[in-house]
Amino acid sequence: MAEVNLDRLLVGREAIERRVGELAEQISADYSGAAAPISIIVVLKGAVFFAMDLLRQLAIPARIDFVQVSSYHGRFDSVGEVTLQKDITMAIGGTDVLLIEDIVDTGLTASWLIEHLQTHRPRSVRLATLLSKPDRRRMPVTIDYTGFVIPDAFVLGYGLDFEEGYRHLPEVYVASPRTGEPEPHRE
Ligand code: IMP
Numbered sequence: 001m002a003e004v005n006l007d008r009l010l011v012g013r014e015a016i017e018r019r020v021g022e023l024a025e026q027i028s029a030d031y032s033g034a035a036a037p038i039s040i041i042v043v044l045k046g047a048v049f050f051a052m053d054l055l056r057q058l059a060i061p062a063r064i065d066f067v068q069v070s071s072y073h074g075r076f077d078s079v080g081e082v083t084l085q086k087d088i089t090m091a092i093g094g095t096d097v098l099l100i101e102d103i104v105d106t107g108l109t110a111s112w113l114i115e116h117l118q119t120h121r122p123r124s125v126r127l128a129t130l131l132s133k134p135d136r137r138r139m140p141v142t143i144d145y146t147g148f149v150i151p152d153a154f155v156l157g158y159g160l161d162f163e164e165g166y167r168h169l170p171e172v173y174v175a176s177p178r179t180g181e182p183e184p185h186r187e
Helices: 013-030 048-055 108-118
Strands: 004-011 038-044 062-070 083-086 096-104 124-132 145-149 172-177
Touching: 013 048, 013 124, 013 145, 038 048, 038 108, 048 096, 062 108, 096 108, 108 124
Parallel strands: 038 062, 038 096, 096 124, 124 145
Antiparallel strands: 004 172, 062 083
């Protein structure tokens, strides 16, 4: 696995915990009148960490499924193509769908997924994301629930990866490629 430098802590554990709690409260309140369980669609793999912390705090009935796309291939920039790797298997027609993303960067993935989910004729589709980089947007996308708006930087941790690594870090770091120079030891 290629290594990166963790340049600085961007969002710490306490801030994540606090914000996830606030979002869970807001989402629970917004859907409290829903007649049926909402359909939560989690985007593999990055959104799993955020989704699991969020969902455990929801006070409303929910059904859960996963979707996986490839729109990003482990480099430091997104490519403009979205391919479906794993579709949902749960029926979502007529239900209120909440799509859960780790990060909205260019907006290509989220807008593609929303369009894809719409083909199942749900009652509504909303989007929740842990992170948003509005400066990078190429496709306009309405985000209903945003954890943190962040600057245009490559970030890792709490689900976000570089070549499948670093996802398990409990907080979000700004990272950069390691260029061969030996790095000082970090605790
Ligand atoms: P999009 O550009 O909004 O389509 O984002 C595509 C995907 O790129 C996201 O779902 C993430 O998996 C990944 N991505 C975008 N920015 C970052 C980042 O800073 N770190 C790690 N993954 C990222």
